[in-house]
Amino acid sequence: MKKILAPIIACTLLMTSCSAPDEGKDTSSNPATDTSSVLSLPEPMPSESTPIASEVPLTSSEMEENLEAQANVSELPTLSNTKLGWGQGTNKNEKNQPVGCLDYQEKYGKYDAYFIDQNENNVYLTFDEGYENGYTSQILDTLKEKEVKAVFFITYDYAKRNPELVQRMIDEGHAVGNHTWSHPSMPGVSTEEAKDEVLKLHEYVRDHFQYEMTLFRFPMGEFSEQTLALLQSLNYKSVFWSYAYADWDPDKQMETDTALQKLCDNCHGGAIYLLHAVSKTNTEILGQAIDAMRSKGYNLELFH
Incomplete structure (x- = not known):
């Protein structure tokens, strides 16, 4: 009997040692940035590096699973859904930065929301694309000439009607952002509808352009605080802005000199500009604005 038991015991010990994990090995995941005569810009100051996404973008099915699984989503009903309207305000600090942006960044940054960037050497250009007014191609030409990358936030209607422009944005290294399927006020719809507004466009862009928006x-x-948490649960960053002006009405465009002065007077470290691509004025002054910002030492970077 001893001769029979010995090999059995030895085999059992061998199997046990093979299946045990290494105690010293880390098994946690590692989750996966000549204009001088009329322009006066504040000097940039050194600061921290630009924040970048900490995780790989999720597919739609993974988003659905994430939405159900994450703790902060289960807390959505307890978060306020009071509608908040965003504007940078007029009060500024000694660095020419809007105080309202800094306050909101501190309050809502925990939801991966960005109103202003920490890196005071950088300036970021973002464009909202609700519809095409014939200027996006020229804007892309200027960005290419100046070697600047920007973010273009698109809706479903824009993507469907202008696939060649969306593809060009992607091909030339710009970021394409999610501006919802049908452009509703997000706090004004149900959680399920808000989720669909994001996921339907995400899926459409992924399927038609092989591109994952973040x-x-x-x-x-x-x-609202609730919709910020919803977007975070879908692995999206919510990008607001620290400067915008009344450029969205094609019939009420500013004179180019006035608009250029506004863009430059309000420049500040970490600025996130919101510009509308329907604006003829923006299209005409874009190159000069980029030159003016660079002349004062700012880097025009891609927000990611």
Whole structure:
């Protein structure tokens, strides 16, 4: 009997040692940035590096699973859905930065929301694309000439009607952001409808352009704490802005000199510009604005 038991015991010990995990090995996941005569810009100051996404973008099915699984989503009903409208305000600090942006960044940054960037050497250009007014191609030409990358926030209607422009944005290294399927006020719809507004467009862009979006802009800048948490659960960053002006009405465009002065007077470290691509004025002054910002030492970077 001893001769029979010995090999059995030895085999059992061998199997046990093979199946035990290494105690010293880390098994946790590692989750996966000549204009001088009229322009006066504040000097940039050194700061921290630009934040980048900490995780790989999720597929739609993974988003659905994530939505159900994450703790902060289960807390959505307890978060306020009071509609907040965003505008940078007029009060500024000694660095020319809007105080309202800094306050909101501190309050809502925990939801991966960005109103202003920490890196005070950088400036970021973002464009909202609700519809095409014939200027996006020229804007892309200027960005290519100046070697600047920007974010273009698109809706479903824009993507469907202008696939060649969306593809060009992607091909030339710009970021394409999610501006919802149909441009609703997100706090004004149900959680399920808000989720669909994001996921339907995400799926459409992924399927038609093989591109995974990671940046989101709330239509009309209207948001709530609850919708911020929803977007975070879908692995999106919510990108607001630290400067915008009345450029969205094609019939009420500013004179180019006035608009250029506004863009430059309000420049600041970490600035996130919201510009509308329907604007003829923006299209005409874009190159000069980029030159002016660079002349004062700012880097024009891609927000990601």
